[in-house]
Amino acid sequence: MDIVVCCKRVPATDSAIKIAADGKSIDPTGVEFVLNPYDEFAIEQALRTREQLGTGSVTVVTLGPKESKKELTTTLAMGADKAVLLLTDKWVYDSYSTAVTLANWIKTVPCKLVFCGKQAMDADNNQLPSRLATLLGFACVTEVGKLTLTDGRLIAERDIEGAREILDCRLPAVISCHKGLNEPRYASLKGIMAAKKKPLEELPAQVVPPALTVDSLSLPPARPAGRMLGNGIDAIPALIQALRSERKVL
Amino acid sequence: MSNIVVVAEVRAGKLKRPALEAVSAALALAQKTGGKVIALVIGSGLAAATAELQRSGAHKVVAVDAPGFANFSGDAWAKVVAEQCRQDGACAAFMPHTAMGKDLLPRVAALLDTGLITDVTALSYDGGKFHAQKPIYAGKALLAVTAQKAPFLATLRPNNFEVNGSGNAEVQQLTPAPGELLSVVKEIQAAAADRVPLSEAKVVVTGGRGLKEPQHFKLIEDLAAAFGPGVAAVGSSRAVVDAGWRPHSEQVGQTGKVVSPTLYFAIGVSGAIQHLAGMRTARTIVAINKDPEAPIFKVADFGIVGDAFEVVPALTKAIKDALAHK
Numbered sequence: 326m327d328i329v330v331c332c333k334r335v336p337a338t339d340s341a342i343k344i345a346a347d348g349k350s351i352d353p354t355g356v357e358f359v360l361n362p363y364d365e366f367a368i369e370q371a372l373r374t375r376e377q378l379g380t381g382s383v384t385v386v387t388l389g390p391k392e393s394k395k396e397l398t399t400t401l402a403m404g405a406d407k408a409v410l411l412l413t414d415k416w417v418y419d420s421y422s423t424a425v426t427l428a429n430w431i432k433t434v435p436c437k438l439v440f441c442g443k444q445a446m447d448a449d450n451n452q453l454p455s456r457l458a459t460l461l462g463f464a465c466v467t468e469v470g471k472l473t474l475t476d477g478r479l480i481a482e483r484d485i486e487g488a489r490e491i492l493d494c495r496l497p498a499v500i501s502c503h504k505g506l507n508e509p510r511y512a513s514l515k516g517i518m519a520a521k522k523k524p525l526e527e528l529p530a531q532v533v534p535p536a537l538t539v540d541s542l543s544l545p546p547a548r549p550a551g552r553m554l555g556n557g558i559d560a561i562p563a564l565i566q567a568l569r570s571e572r573k574v575l
Numbered sequence: 576m577s578n579i580v581v582v583a584e585v586r587a588g589k590l591k592r593p594a595l596e597a598v599s600a601a602l603a604l605a606q607k608t609g610g611k612v613i614a615l616v617i618g619s620g621l622a623a624a625t626a627e628l629q630r631s632g633a634h635k636v637v638a639v640d641a642p643g644f645a646n647f648s649g650d651a652w653a654k655v656v657a658e659q660c661r662q663d664g665a666c667a668a669f670m671p672h673t674a675m676g677k678d679l680l681p682r683v684a685a686l687l688d689t690g691l692i693t694d695v696t697a698l699s700y701d702g703g704k705f706h707a708q709k710p711i712y713a714g715k716a717l718l719a720v721t722a723q724k725a726p727f728l729a730t731l732r733p734n735n736f737e738v739n740g741s742g743n744a745e746v747q748q749l750t751p752a753p754g755e756l757l758s759v760v761k762e763i764q765a766a767a768a769d770r771v772p773l774s775e776a777k778v779v780v781t782g783g784r785g786l787k788e789p790q791h792f793k794l795i796e797d798l799a800a801a802f803g804p805g806v807a808a809v810g811s812s813r814a815v816v817d818a819g820w821r822p823h824s825e826q827v828g829q830t831g832k833v834v835s836p837t838l839y840f841a842i843g844v845s846g847a848i849q850h851l852a853g854m855r856t857a858r859t860i861v862a863i864n865k866d867p868e869a870p871i872f873k874v875a876d877f878g879i880v881g882d883a884f885e886v887v888p889a890l891t892k893a894i895k896d897a898l899a900h901k
Contacts, residue, residue: 481758
């Protein structure tokens with residue numbers, strides 16, 4: 326089966342965010358960029374699916390700047406067969422643009438299954454997988470925490486508020502991957518060496534204009550300074566008093 | 576093109592509170608667009624939810640109530656929502672930012688070839704355009720946008736918009752067939768009935784590595800239970816989830832859930848930047864930690880330096896007493 330994995334280069338989750346001079350984007354100075362953590366689950370699931378079937382290919386695609394080659398190379402070292410960079414020098418924050426661009430590219434390659442991380446940890450949009458599926462006419466299950474493929478059908482489990490849903494899903498499909506789906510592998514030394522010989526194709530991205538324009542990006546207001554109420558159980562009466570009288574939550 | 580459609584989420588026959596929040600938010604904007612608010616509810620056995628929506632302040636309730644819609648299906652529901660938006664000439668459609676909202680509204684956006692902003696915390700309409708704000712980088716920054724395409728779609732963060740509508744709306748009942756489904760819910764395994772979902776809880780009690788052993792989460796569960804059934808949810812730091820002590824569904828923070836409860840307890844949680852990102856919009860934050868230098872105290876409204884094993888049981892008792900003598 327031919328599998329496509331969509332991934333993205335994002336700031337590491339322990340990065341402090343600073344706003345750039347334009348007031349509309351982040352200042353990347355000193356920020357470490359990594360493969361979006363949820364995309365690691367997507368790549369791992371794609372590799373496992375290829376291994377289970379013993380046939381097929383895993384192609385990783387990203388829409389991003391040329392620096393994304395670092396993250397794509399990581400996915401090749403993990404075991405993907407091919408990587409494609411749809412090159413843009415702009416930060417594409419709008420899922421409308423991302424989904425249309427990626428769907429148009431996916432339509433040009435053989436593909437029966439698409440894995441995505443459930444969200445990219447920059448814009449936190451949570452939109453791409455089900456947008457893609459709709460544009461491609463594929464089935465889709467989002468935020469999947471467990472997946473099995475038997476006889477050409479997927480059984481997917483996902484957490485919803487207060488319950489777990491178990492779905493039967495046909496192919497072709499887009500699966501959005503949540504933490505817990507699998508334990509992503511590390512690239513082996515052999516994998517890192519092999520990655521150097523694997524194809525990493527670069528294409529100019531045809532990004533459609535966004536449906537939403539950015540007015541500003543700002544830091545959230547700082548929380549007002551808190552109060553230390555003391556040590557140990559002696560501080561409890563003061564806490565109860567504060568929660569009751571000041572905050573009116575008790 | 577001035578009406579606003581609100582997709583009202585119902586689970587197991589029960590209207591979700593964030594649906595009422597979305598109706599109220601839509602009512603405030605409809606005053607400016609000059610249109611009506613249409614609450615669209617989809618499912619099976621919707622009499623109670625429909626009646627509740629009638630009183631929500633929405634101008635009209637459309638109930639798609641048919642056995643074929645008993646379980647959520649993104650494919651089928653997206654077509655219903657998109658069709659309703661077309662019929663009503665909707666300029667906007669809103670839904671809560673829940674598992675269902677995150678799955679459904681992007682599909683509707685794709686069908687209507689339009690934009691969608693998710694996890695919205697502020698909305699406005701002026702100059703003939705919708706404006707919205709959402710936290711990005713898990714709340715480390717706020718993004719403000721203007722919609723350039725119509726209709727404007729948004730999922731709204733739960734616990735963030737007031738419920739303040741009232742009225743007696745007309746109801747339109749529809750019973751279409753769902754058509755072909757690409758994915759089908761086979762089973763729903765419900766959690767214990769008295770458990771409130773983390774993202775909807777008014778009170779969240781989170782435990783971290785400071786509890787030392789997984790069995791000590793009993794302290795956290797007892798404190799949550801002190802608030803009574805269905806009020807407080809247990810959260811976990813990433814460290815204890817990665818250690819396998821607690822399920823990922825409880826994780827608060829950047830690779831887990833973002834929560835904004837009225838009251839948040841961080842117990843034995845150091846306060847890594849990823850954790851702070853997931854809870855900093857809580858109304859009131861209480862931190863209990865042995866280390867007076869723990870970063871969690873920088874965002875806490877109230878801090879107690881102390882051993883969780885001493886402080887938490889005493890606090891649980893004190894809260895029970897306080898709630899019993901209101």
